[in-house]
Amino acid sequence: MARITARRPVTRITVGDDGAGVRKTIDTLAVEEPLEIRVGGSSLAITMRTPGHDFDLAAGFLVSEGVISTGDEFFAARYCAGATAEGLNTYNVLDVTLAPGVPAPDPSLERAFYTTSSCGLCGKASIDAVRTKSQHEVLHDPLVLDPALLATFPDRLREGQDVFEKTGGLHAAALFDGRTGELLVLREDVGRHNAVDKVVGWAVKEARLPLTSTVLMVSGRASFELTQKASMAGIPMLAAVSAPSSLAVDLANELGVTIVGFLRGRSMVVYSRPDRLGEPDGTEPAARAGGAGDATRASSSPDSPDGATRASTPVPLTIGTRP
Numbered sequence: 001m002a003r004i005t006a007r008r009p010v011t012r013i014t015v016g017d018d019g020a021g022v023r024k025t026i027d028t029l030a031v032e033e034p035l036e037i038r039v040g041g042s043s044l045a046i047t048m049r050t051p052g053h054d055f056d057l058a059a060g061f062l063v064s065e066g067v068i069s070t071g072d073e074f075f076a077a078r079y080c081a082g083a084t085a086e087g088l089n090t091y092n093v094l095d096v097t098l099a100p101g102v103p104a105p106d107p108s109l110e111r112a113f114y115t116t117s118s119c120g121l122c123g124k125a126s127i128d129a130v131r132t133k134s135q136h137e138v139l140h141d142p143l144v145l146d147p148a149l150l151a152t153f154p155d156r157l158r159e160g161q162d163v164f165e166k167t168g169g170l171h172a173a174a175l176f177d178g179r180t181g182e183l184l185v186l187r188e189d190v191g192r193h194n195a196v197d198k199v200v201g202w203a204v205k206e207a208r209l210p211l212t213s214t215v216l217m218v219s220g221r222a223s224f225e226l227t228q229k230a231s232m233a234g235i236p237m238l239a240a241v242s243a244p245s246s247l248a249v250d251l252a253n254e255l256g257v258t259i260v261g262f263l264r265g266r267s268m269v270v271y272s273r274p275d276r277l278g279e280p281d282g283t284e285p286a287a288r289a290g291g292a293g294d295a296t297r298a299s300s301s302p303d304s305p306d307g308a309t310r311a312s313t314p315v316p317l318t319i320g321t322r323p
Contacts, residue, residue, distance in 0.1 A: 003031050003051040003091075004163055030169035032190045037061060038080070038095040039105050049194045050163070050170060051091065053187055054079075056201030058094050063200050063209070064229045067105045068098065069135035071207035075099040136210035136234030139256030143178045143213040143236045147268065147277050152181065153217045154241050154263055160186040161219070172219040173199045178237065179213055192220050193229065200233045210234025222259050224248045231255045237276060239263050244271055 010027040014020055036046045037058050044065075049057060055077045062068045080093040098104070157174045160183070164170045173195035174186040187198035196216065203209055215237045216230050222244035228251060230238045237258040244252075244261045249271045252259045258273035270277055 003033070005029065005166055006031050028166045030163060030167040030190055034092055036093045038093065039067070039098065041095060042104070044105055047191065047194060049191055050189045053198045053201070054091070054094055056187070056198040056205065057189075057194055058096050058201065059204040060197030060199065060201030060229075060233075062096065062105075063204060064132065064197060064232050065105065066132045066134075066232065068102065068204070069232075070209050071204045073099050073102045074204050075102075132228060132232060134232045134234070134255070136232070137256075138210075138231055138234055138236040141212055141234075141236035141256070143215075143258075143276050144278055145178045145215065145237065145276060149181045150215065150239060150260065150263065150277070151266055151268065153215065153239060156183055157186065157217050157219060161188055163188045164219075171195050174217045175199050175203070175211065175235075176215045176217060177213070178215045184214070192218060192223075193225055195219075196226055196229050200229065203233060212236070215239055217263075221245070222248050222261055224251055227251045227255075227257055227259065231257055236273075239268075 005028050007026050008029055010025060011022060012025050013022050031050055032048055033051055034046050035049050035051075035054060035057065037044050039062070045061065047057075047061070058077055059068070059074050062074065068074055074096070076097045077094055078097075079089055079091050080095050081089045153174070153176055156176075157172055160174065161170065161172045164172060170188040170190060171192040171194075172186060172188045173192070175184045176182065177184055185199055185202045187195045187202070189195040189198060196218065199216065200209075200211075203211055211234045214235050216226075216235045217239045218226060219241060221242040222238050222240040224245055224247040226240075227238055227244075227248045230236075231251075236256070237260065238252070239260040241263055242261065244259050249259055251257070252272040256273060258276045259271040260268050260277075261271060262269045
């Protein structure tokens with residue numbers, strides 16, 4: 001399928017004394033199309049997504065919804081022929097077959113209406129259905145990550161955003177091995193939740209769940225939904241270039257997920273479980289930066305604003321302070 005981008009005519013306007021003008025040109029846009037996800041022939045949800053890696057998207061979505069929790073429970077997926085009145089295959093309807101013995105999705109999971117590219121929870125049928133219980137507990141995940149290594153992840157995420165480079169219109173999510181820093185997989189989509197589902201779905205097909213000691217890096221903000229998706233896949237750390245929401249931080253503290261926001265350059269803000277940021281030997285970032293005389297020691301206190309750890313380290317990172 002070559003439907004990830006599309007070319008459209010546009011009018012480009014420039015204002016100012018030096019370069020004012022109007023010209024007609026062609027621009028490259030990110031494609032957005034609906035994908036209906038069926039399980040055993042029954043419709044479960046419709047999401048607006050960028051075509052590509054649709055099987056990963058469906059598998060990750062089922063993990064997020066608590067339908068499956070391991071790769072063994074995902075048997076097969078296929079595009080449905082006859083999706084139109086003319087019997088054509090639009091590649092916009094996907095039917096998943098669960099492994100024998102895996103229960104069909106609870107009818108309460110069926111989305112009341114379609115999921116937009118900006119909101120993956122908007123189709124939930126009730127408020128109670130927003131929260132989903134994970135089979136993969138992350139509270140005691142042993143991940144301890146050097147902040148200097150974590151600080152390299154945003155640039156590596158950006159370098160892998162091939163479609164964003166052409167369109168400027170896609171979110172991205174990447175999964176890193178927190179022990180080695182290896183980039184395991186990167187996915188792009190018009191919906192940030194879809195990009196994460198595609199990452200998790202890749203792990204389903206690779207039989208990697210739970211994703212112990214990994215870091216989920218996203219190109220936007222850290223929402224409640226993305227925190228929940230990380231937990232459902234057993235991911236102990238969610239890092240974002242922008243801010244988290246209050247509900248995301250509350251959920252992270254409840255589940256034991258580390259949220260890192262404003263991860264840009266050499267600085268970051270740690271909103272939950274800051275104990276995962278440091279050397280495996282337990283050395284704190286401030287101590288490595290040059291000793292007590294050169295930096296303020298990191299501390300975690302219930303009285304800290306936003307519930308975050310606040311510290312000041314001159315090199316190599318500023319941990320827990322807004323840039």
